[in-house]
Amino acid sequence: MHLNVHPVGAGNHPGAWRWPGADPVAFARIEGYLEVARVAERGKLDAIFLADVPGLHADLTDYPIVNGLEPTLILTAMAVVTERIGLVGTASTTFNEPYNIARRFRALDLISHGRAGWNAVTTSGPRVAANFVATEPDSRSRYERAEEFVAVVRALWDSWGPDGLVLDAEAGVYADMAAIAPIDHHGRHFDVRGPITLPPSEQGHPVIYHAGVSDQVWTLTARTAEAMFTAAVDAEAAAADAARIRARAAGFGRAPDSFLFLPGFVTTLGGTEEEALRRRRELDELADVESSVHWVARGLGLPPDALELDRPVPAPLREALPVPTGHGRHAVLLAKAGHTVRDIIARGGASGHVLGVGAPEQVADQIETWFRAGAVDGFTVMPDVTFDGLPAFVDHVVPILQRRGIFRTDYRGRTLREHHGLPLPASAARRSRDAVGV
The missing domain is CATH 3.20.20.30 (Luciferase-like domain)
Known part of the structure; x- marks a missing residue:
């Protein structure tokens, strides 16, 4: 490889x-x-x-x-x-x-x-x-x-x-x-x-x-x-x-x-899975949440003020999301599955790239x-x-x-x-x- x-x-x-x-x-x-x-x-x-x-x-x-x-x-x-x-x-x-x-x-x-x-x-x-x-x-x-x-x-x-x-x-x-x-x-x-x-x-x-x-x-x-x-x-x-x-x-x-x-x-690496997950959580806490919400919204094609951090994308908006294509498709798939915006961010939806945490x-x-x-x-x-x-x-x-x-x-x-x-x-x-x- x-x-x-x-x-x-x-x-x-x-x-x-x-x-x-x-x-x-x-x-x-x-x-x-x-x-x-x-x-x-x-x-x-x-x-x-x-x-x-x-x-x-x-x-x-x-x-x-x-x-x-x-x-x-x-x-x-x-x-x-x-x-x-x-x-x-x-x-x-x-x-x-x-x-x-x-x-x-x-x-x-x-x-x-x-x-x-x-x-x-x-x-x-x-x-x-x-x-x-x-x-x-x-x-x-x-x-x-x-x-x-x-x-x-x-x-x-x-x-x-x-x-x-x-x-x-x-x-x-x-x-x-x-x-x-x-x-x-x-x-x-x-x-x-x-x-x-x-x-x-x-x-x-x-x-x-x-x-x-x-x-x-x-x-x-x-x-x-x-x-x-x-x-x-x-x-x-x-x-x-x-x-x-x-x-x-x-x-x-x-x-x-x-x-x-x-x-x-x-990649987010730790000596154990627990250490890696803790490192990821600590990094997430250091990140500017509003900026991450902005990038999720951009990937979904929605205005940032349509999203709430600890709630899923509102059902009417979620159902209207297009077939996932392009850079925002990771966020779209997570949103369609009913994840909260915070969880979409934690799962890499703001970046569009797959995460390797462990x-x-x-x-x-x-x-x-x-x-x-x-x-x-x-x-x-x-x-x-x-x-x-x-x-x-x-x-x-x-x-x-x-x-x-x-x-x-x-x-x-x-x-x-x-x-x-x-x-x-x-x-x-x-x-x-x-x-x-x-």
Whole structure:
């Protein structure tokens, strides 16, 4: 199986910043990120996955651990203190230009010797959009732009052919410009000449990720992704989602297994189940309840003032909830089952991600069950509190998975593609790789 880690500032629980020993400003300090990289590599995890929103999309009064430092800067620093672990960063296709993104991630891929990945997302939200445009693009426009954006970036990465760098010192020939060609792209959203300024890395080009739960993300993933970060309700639903996306990939002429399905998995660990449950309760008590209610309401498509913390969603509203789809479906399913809003929050309905709460053996059992059922290719682990939750997972859960023979005991390669079991792009060439010192 494959395991990534998704660190979010002090942690993935909204109460993490108040947890004893946590750094409430971790989202803006590089030291914590570097420690995450060292610990994750010690655990032989596939990659570090960094989300990003290029703007303040929510108030900081209740949940200050949102945006971090710019992902490629963090990952570049991580590359210097690690040797093997993959480095996946998010960059918006809505508020960037393809050439800049292609160049930035190519540079990260070369700096890290082939360990980079790009999570291409279609950023939305009026607060963020107002930093870039007068009017926020609609969903259809954002996804049309994203599809063309990814195609242009890939073309730029492929603009260096197999024999681009000649390096014939005797003849005085440095490069063959016939093999380093403009892409001359002229599309609906972009006009890009190319080529890019840098040769391929050891893995050819960065691994392309997409993230989300909408039908449009599924289609974009089926067309272009090599890995996907998403939210899952349970193993059965995750397996169904993966099957639908793989069927779409086949419809686009791709092999159904040409990408990895890696949903989020929020962990709360204790020496015993009782300790883990107590830790979760204490974190819940530190979290801002109104903020959590807001996120539940958003997932249900209801106004926050329609909900009461210790009551179920009112029956008329509950019966009118739509068929559960998208990021809010976890909350919808819990609401339809008659759980109180407080219980929906405690069961992970506010985040949309499955929870792993228990002793190491219990959490390992949960992971193994999903994996052996074919529901997932692995998980994107989301520790509740970063500074102690990630080491707990690496030191106590990973060894169990290794003993069971479902997770590596050491890296077998050096690139992210090798960790993920993905092939080199067709454009990758040994001469170019040799030329950059591999």
